[in-house]
Amino acid sequence: MQHLRQLLAIENSELSRLLRFSLHGIEAALTQARIASPDDPGAEICDEILQELHHLLQPVPLPPPPSDSNNELKLSHLRAAFDSDPELSLYLGNSQLQSQTDADLWNEIQRKLLRIPEDMATSWRQRALELAQEAGAMENNSDLYQLPFIRDEIIYPGLSGTIRAKGLCLSQKALLDAEIVQGCEFGDLYLLAGFLLLCIKFIEIEPDLYHALKSVFSFDVISLHFKPEQQIQYIDALIDRFQRTQKAEEIADPLLILRAWIDIDEAIHSLVFVPPAERYSWWGKLQQESRRMLKKVADRAINVGNNVRIRQLSGLYADICAFTKDDLQLDCGGIPGEVLTCIRVYARINQEESPGRVLFRASR
Structure with a gap:
């Protein structure tokens, strides 16, 4: 080998x-x-x-070319500080930053901060801005790449001055302008449409995303950047599950709706990083919005007389593996022997059981 x-x-x-x-x-x-x-x-x-x-077969990242005094990055001190922080590597792995321009470096760092605990991300975001300001840049909230979603939110700012870089935001207007939401009321499907478009747009700008959707590929987490055919198949599956949820809502059968929601929630949570994002990171909290909506759908099925149990699987893998099937093992992130992320919830609907699926850290 x-x-x-x-x-x-x-x-x-x-x-x-x-x-x-x-x-x-x-x-x-x-x-x-x-x-x-x-x-x-x-x-x-x-x-x-x-x-x-x-x-x-994963491509080996090339080291950055040597820079001379005329083209050295203005954010080189930020790059060095970020790459040398051992606490960050616990959440992001040991890969080094790859960007070759200040604008790309700013965005690469800011997107990585979306995967770590929010208190640490807030501290690092302030530090990054201070180092950018030392290089003559200024915070800029007017030039932002828009991700369609159900609310407006500045995720991180851009830069102006000596460094021009776009920031990132959630935009309700971008969602309202999308064809897929036409006819959707401001409710469950509107939220799902927001997740659908946000995932698709985020895939376009984030090369570190993987998918673990069993119906597309069963045996591993797959890079969406290095495997473009997998990217197409994952997005097609996401759209298909959204459309099936739409049809279930039209039929208005509570159990049919619940099963469709379990499937599309699985697709949303199958969009992962390696190591997976920390549960209390920006990305982790965003995905949990889908789980909260799934619980409301389950409660509606219970309220009309069904026996429903939905369980998000976490903790020691040995304690929950009886409730799962076709799990995937990683050798990075989290604590050895623990669940890293719950891709699909365990469900018992009346007398029928549906196993969950998780990513877990190998035991040592």
Whole structure:
């Protein structure tokens, strides 16, 4: 495996390209065979091989080119401080910042702060602004990239002055202008439409996003940046589940609505980072809005006489694995042996059980 990785890393090598194409072919063939033969006695080993191939074929980030005094980043001190903070690596992993311009660096750092606990993010956001101001930049809230959603919110500011960089915001107007919300009342479906468009727009600007949606790919978390075909399939699945929820609402069957909501909530929570965002981060709290709405839908089904139990799975993996199926294991983030994020809730609807699905940290 070491020699395979070394050959793949060689630039401008025909042998390296041939090996990469061959390994992609093996990966695709094994994936199709695994789906076609789920009970094959070699299935577990095949899953391990697919995981190894996936990690082997991940592009190796190139180090930033050496800079001279004329093109050195104005935010170089911010980059150095961010990359050297050991507390950040607990939540973000050990990857270094990749941006080559001040504007990209500002946005890369600010988006990473959306994945860490909010008190730490607030402290780091103030520090980042102070370092930008030392470089002659000023906070700018008038030039913002808009994410459609049900409310207006400045997520982080842009910069003006010596550094020009866009900020990021939620925009209710951008949602109201979208074709998909035409005919949606200001209620459950309006919120879902907001999540649908926000996820799609965020995927466009965030290269660190992965998906773990079982109906698209069962065996691993998949980069949406490096696997564009997976990005298309994930977005198609998200739209399909939104449309099925719309139809269920039209039929007005409480149990049909509940099952549709469980499915689309799973799709929303399948959009993840590696390591997954901390539960009390901006991103974690945003996704929890979907879970709160799911609970209201479950309560409505209970109020008309159904026996419904919805459980968001957390804590020690050993304590909840009896309620799950097809979970995914990561070797980074969180605490070894604990659930990192609940992708799909466990549900018992009358006498029918539906297992949940989680990402969990491997035990040591």
